[in-house]
Amino acid sequence: MSNELYFISIIAKALGQKDTEQSLKQAFEEIKSLGTKPGYEQGFEQFQQFMNTINEQSKKKGTDDQLKTEIAKQLIIELATDTFEGSEEEKRKVLRIIKSNPLWQKEYDQLIAEIEELSQVPEGVEILISRDNKPFESITFAMVPGTKGIDRITAGIYKIVFAAGEVIWEGELTEQELLWGKAYPGRPVRLAADTTGEKSEPTKEITVLSGRIIIRVFPSIESGRIEITMNVPGDSK
Numbered sequence: 001m002s003n004e005l006y007f008i009s010i011i012a013k014a015l016g017q018k019d020t021e022q023s024l025k026q027a028f029e030e031i032k033s034l035g036t037k038p039g040y041e042q043g044f045e046q047f048q049q050f051m052n053t054i055n056e057q058s059k060k061k062g063t064d065d066q067l068k069t070e071i072a073k074q075l076i077i078e079l080a081t082d083t084f085e086g087s088e089e090e091k092r093k094v095l096r097i098i099k100s101n102p103l104w105q106k107e108y109d110q111l112i113a114e115i116e117e118l119s120q121v122p123e124g125v126e127i128l129i130s131r132d133n134k135p136f137e138s139i140t141f142a143m144v145p146g147t148k149g150i151d152r153i154t155a156g157i158y159k160i161v162f163a164a165g166e167v168i169w170e171g172e173l174t175e176q177e178l179l180w181g182k183a184y185p186g187r188p189v190r191l192a193a194d195t196t197g198e199k200s201e202p203t204k205e206i207t208v209l210s211g212r213i214i215i216r217v218f219p220s221i222e223s224g225r226i227e228i229t230m231n232v233p234g235d236s237k
Contacts, residue, residue: 006040007031007047012094126163127228131156138163145231153178153217153224160215160228169208169215177203177217178224202227 010027017023035044098104125141129150136158139148155178159170176182183203203224204217214229 006034006043009090012090012097125230127168128161128163129226130159130161133157133159139228141230145229147227147229150226150228151223153226158226168213169206171206173204173217173224173226178219180219180221183219 010031011024014023014027031044031047034040035047098108125144127139127141127148128135129137129139131154137150139150141148153173155173155175157170157172160168162168180187180200184200200218202216202218204215206215207213208215212231214231216227216229218225218227
């Protein structure tokens with residue numbers, strides 16, 4: 001395991017001891033001691049952030065069991081999302097600890113099932129855009145999540161649908177939302193062209209299908225831009 005996450009294996013070992021409260025105290029002392037040594041600075045900082053989050057949760061009940069559970073949950077998430085950076089032997093040890101507790105085992109299994117469900121997002125999703133009841137543009141998401149942009153957006157009534165026919169959104173986009181001079185009167189026009197490397201804020205943001213799709217409208221000099229973000233179910237960005 002890299003020094004950046006050196007504390008994970010120490011905590012995992014402590015959770016496997018009979019006297020969890022005492023073993024955790026000793027583990028924290030070991031982590032703090034290692035944190036003063038060269039090469040462990042960043043890892044100790046991550047440990048402090050890790051503990052701050054856990055302590056906030058444990059304060060709600062104020063019990064050592066709650067603290068133990070929150071640490072276990074963090075390890076469960078890392079294992080389920082394949083972000084645990086320990087060795088294969090350390091991974092097996094942590095899995096044995098999780099499986100020793102029925103509640104932790106249930107949470108781990110549920111998380112694995114949710115991740116598998118999210119990974120089954122269809123690819124090659126085509127979306128059609130019409131303006132004033134006339135075909136205007138089409139975009140295809142080869143991968144999800146992802147974002148696609150459509151330029152040359154002028155004022156009108158727009159309809160965005162899946163190629164299969166399901167309506168995503170329909171509504172009016174105005175010059176106040178699409179033209180820089182009307183959206184941000186008095187602001188330098190150069191920002192509209194993104195010459196500074198800064199991106200302007202959207203003048204309109206529409207979230208549909210429980211966050212699965214987000215539509216953002218950006219103004220420019222002569223016409224605007226639509227950006228459509230497609231997320232996996234239950235995620236929004």
